[in-house]
Amino acid sequence: MTAIQAGLTVLTVLVVPYIVQAIKTKAMGGNTARWLAIAVSALCGALTAMAGGIPTDASAWVTSIFACVGGVQVAYASFKSVGVTDKWLDALLALGDVKKEG
Template sequence: MTDIQAGLTVLTVLVVPYIVQAIKTKAMTGNVARWTAIAVSALCGALTAMAGGMPTDPTAWVTSIFAAVGGVQVAYAAFKSVGVTDKWLDALLALGDVKKGA
């Protein structure tokens, strides 16, 4: 894994939990949100693997994809346990929500 790929993986790990929380609605259950996060992070992992050119070694694909998926799951669990995804992001998302009649 190159420095660029490592940086992209860290960026993915920090950003994807917020993206999933931002699109999460009452219609999206926890399991759907979890699988959405896994799918998005797997895609980001595949794109990260290609950052240094198309990998010819299958282990490069697996390393990048599992690093992104595992990192996102760990970050999401850590963010959730301290209330980052629930309180902070929900508060940020509510900033643009103007209540009528207020």
């Protein structure tokens, strides 16, 4: 895994939980959101594997994909357990709501 691939993996691990939580807040339940996170993580892992060119070795694909999927699941569980996703996401989602005074 190159430095660019490692950086993309870390970025994926930190960003995907927030995206999935935002979608979950508005449109889906927990189990569906979990499978969406796994699918998005796998896609990001595949794209990360191709960051340095298309790998010819199957282990490069597996390493990148499972690093992203596992990392996102660990990050989401960690963020959720301390309330980071709820607090930060609620604050970010509230930025678009303008309250009208009555």
